[in-house]
Amino acid sequence: MSRTTAPPPILAPTAPARRALTTRGLVAGGALLVLALLPLFASANVADMLTRVLVFALLAISLDLLTGVAGLPSLGHAAPFGVGAYTAALVAKHLTTVGPLQLLAAAAAGAALSASVGWLVVRARGTYFLMLTLAVGEIVHVLADRWEGITGGSNGLAGIPAITLLPGGESVRLAGVLYWYVLGAVLLGAAVLVVVSRSAFGRTLRGIRDNEERMRSLGYATIRAKYAVFCIVGAAAGAAGSLWVAQARFVSPADLSFEISAMALLAVVLGGRGSLWGAAFGAALVVLIRDELSPQLGGRGPLVLGLVFIVAVYLLPRGFAGLRLPRRTRHRGDAR
Amino acid sequence: MTALLQTEELTRRFGKLVAVDRVTLTVQAGARHAVIGPNGAGKSTLFGLITGAIRPSAGRVLFDGHDLTRRPDHVRARAGMSQTFQHSSVFTTLSVLDNVALATQRAAGRGMRMVRPAGRHATVQEQAARHLELVGLADRAAAPAGTLSHGERRQLEVALALATSPKLLLLDEPTAGMSAADSARFAELIEALGPEVTVLIVEHDLDVVFRLATRVTVLHLGKILAEGAPAEVRSDQAVQRAYLGDAVFDELFGAAP
Numbered sequence: 190m191s192r193t194t195a196p197p198p199i200l201a202p203t204a205p206a207r208r209a210l211t212t213r214g215l216v217a218g219g220a221l222l223v224l225a226l227l228p229l230f231a232s233a234n235v236a237d238m239l240t241r242v243l244v245f246a247l248l249a250i251s252l253d254l255l256t257g258v259a260g261l262p263s264l265g266h267a268a269p270f271g272v273g274a275y276t277a278a279l280v281a282k283h284l285t286t287v288g289p290l291q292l293l294a295a296a297a298a299g300a301a302l303s304a305s306v307g308w309l310v311v312r313a314r315g316t317y318f319l320m321l322t323l324a325v326g327e328i329v330h331v332l333a334d335r336w337e338g339i340t341g342g343s344n345g346l347a348g349i350p351a352i353t354l355l356p357g358g359e360s361v362r363l364a365g366v367l368y369w370y371v372l373g374a375v376l377l378g379a380a381v382l383v384v385v386s387r388s389a390f391g392r393t394l395r396g397i398r399d400n401e402e403r404m405r406s407l408g409y410a411t412i413r414a415k416y417a418v419f420c421i422v423g424a425a426a427g428a429a430g431s432l433w434v435a436q437a438r439f440v441s442p443a444d445l446s447f448e449i450s451a452m453a454l455l456a457v458v459l460g461g462r463g464s465l466w467g468a469a470f471g472a473a474l475v476v477l478i479r480d481e482l483s484p485q486l487g488g489r490g491p492l493v494l495g496l497v498f499i500v501a502v503y504l505l506p507r508g509f510a511g512l513r514l515p516r517r518t519r520h521r522g523d524a525r
Numbered sequence: 526m527t528a529l530l531q532t533e534e535l536t537r538r539f540g541k542l543v544a545v546d547r548v549t550l551t552v553q554a555g556a557r558h559a560v561i562g563p564n565g566a567g568k569s570t571l572f573g574l575i576t577g578a579i580r581p582s583a584g585r586v587l588f589d590g591h592d593l594t595r596r597p598d599h600v601r602a603r604a605g606m607s608q609t610f611q612h613s614s615v616f617t618t619l620s621v622l623d624n625v626a627l628a629t630q631r632a633a634g635r636g637m638r639m640v641r642p643a644g645r646h647a648t649v650q651e652q653a654a655r656h657l658e659l660v661g662l663a664d665r666a667a668a669p670a671g672t673l674s675h676g677e678r679r680q681l682e683v684a685l686a687l688a689t690s691p692k693l694l695l696l697d698e699p700t701a702g703m704s705a706a707d708s709a710r711f712a713e714l715i716e717a718l719g720p721e722v723t724v725l726i727v728e729h730d731l732d733v734v735f736r737l738a739t740r741v742t743v744l745h746l747g748k749i750l751a752e753g754a755p756a757e758v759r760s761d762q763a764v765q766r767a768y769l770g771d772a773v774f775d776e777l778f779g780a781a782p
Binding site for chain 2: 385393396399404405408409410413
């Protein structure tokens with residue numbers, strides 16, 4: 190040990206806390222293994238559906254960082270997602286079929302959109318923030334619909350070539366291979382968001398969520414922190430947009446409609462705000478209901494989503510993440 | 526001695542009411558300076574003008590040689606002002622340790638670091654733990670701040686204010702709602718602070734004021750009524766009249782024979 194003085198005893202992790210970490214590591218590792226091996230057993234249709242779930246999970250996790258961790262509930266998260274999707278589509282059609290490059294361009298476009306509107310938007314709070322993000326989402330939606338020269342208007346952009354993983358590489362046409370590409374990209378993106386959430390900056394964001402006034406009196410330039418996270422989640426949403434296009438090979442104004450924003454927010458609420466991994470489960474449920482259950486119900490998926498939302502609010506006020514056993518650390522102080 | 530904080534002709538009007546009326550106040554570095562006054566004297570408004578929560582109608586706030594009149598609250602905090610709030614203002618969903626770590630990580634310039642896990646900033650965590658021990662909350666470090674009792678929240682509030690290593694500690698009625706024991710403990714904590722921390726305390730409880738203060742300013746109807754050493758102020762007839770009012774004075778101590 191290079192440290193001369195031992196840290197105060199209250200900082201040492203307790204045995205139960207360490208055990209909980211090990212358990213969580215095992216569960217996470219098992220889940221990753223299952224996710225990675227799925228295409229070997231599943232049909233192409235199932236792989237397609239799981240790909241959509243993964244993409245939506247990244248979108249929901251990024252929204253959770255903004256809403257659950259930083260306390261900024263956005264109703265316009267489809268805007269950076271859609272801008273990323275259009276950017277990826279245009280890059281694919283005109284510049285390169287290399288998927289990772291499309292992803293980077295889409296992330297940059299999502300961040301750029303967030304950076305350009307963020308200065309204004311993050312100054313608003315609560316309902317005003319909700320309304321401003323909604324407005325941004327609608328404006329971007331209308332732009333996609335009207336700016337026909339670039340976006341193809343309401344027809345959208347079709348004929349997007351399949352991605353390649355490397356320059357000059359083979360086109361990815363198998364649903365399973367595409368799934369692996371999307372899985373890798375989503376895991377990378379989610380890992381970045383989790384790292385940010387656990388960092389000192391993540392703690393700053395939670396402080397702002399709890400009590401912004403107090404944060405300022407501690408010397409935090411809270412607007413700057415909120416702007417930073419707004420841009421980060423914009424980049425993640427843009428990246429998700431490029432993955433969406435890599436699979437659908439089509440993009441239309443529907444991809445940045447209010448429905449996408451609302452579904453993402455629903456996934457966050459279902460998952461339990463602020464837990465990140467909970468949002469991924471919420472995203473899976475939302476996509477499954479919309480894409481799998483809805484056709485069987487004659488297109489009444491949104492109705493089911495609404496019912497699920499009401500039930501969730503009553504039964505799971507803290508979402509899926511609230512289902513786990515109460516954290517042991519919570520009782521530590523009382524036990525002594 | 527040099528002045529750490531000066532207000533010059535500081536004024537704040539709310540409509541026709543002049544809550545703070547041309548207050549010129551000097552707080553010497555290292556002082557334990559108290560501002561007292563009856564309800565409605567403008568103490569809290571003056572406090573807000575100094576911390577930046579309220580914008581002045583006229584006048585200036587000088588701190589540590591800089592004019593901070595037009596600077597927002599977080600800039601004043603970075604310049605070395607730190608405050609406690611009259612109503613405990615903590616981060617209820619975060620652990621007690623994380624609450625204080627928010628203060629120490631800002632003071633260490635780590636508040637925007639995005640890679641290393643928050644708990645691995647060793648000095649930030651250790652300083653936070655030390656401040657918890659200082660105020661006597663070490664055994665509650667892992668509890669969410671929302672589960673603390675009222676008295677414990679007040680202690681946490683003080684830990685938060687001290688953890689930014691301030692030059693000036695601004696205390697807004699710190700002992701409001703504290704038990705006598707907690708009050709005494711709080712007074713000990715402030716007495717134990719070194720001369721590098723200047724304290725400006727706005728307080729209702731005169732026992733605490735006369736125990737801690739080296740200098741007292743009396744505010745009445747937005748204006749400075751008197752200022753001096755605690756003993757001088759205590760024996761000032763005008764202060765007694767203003768603070769207690771003739772009628773109340775009689776009620777409490779009996780009419781003069």
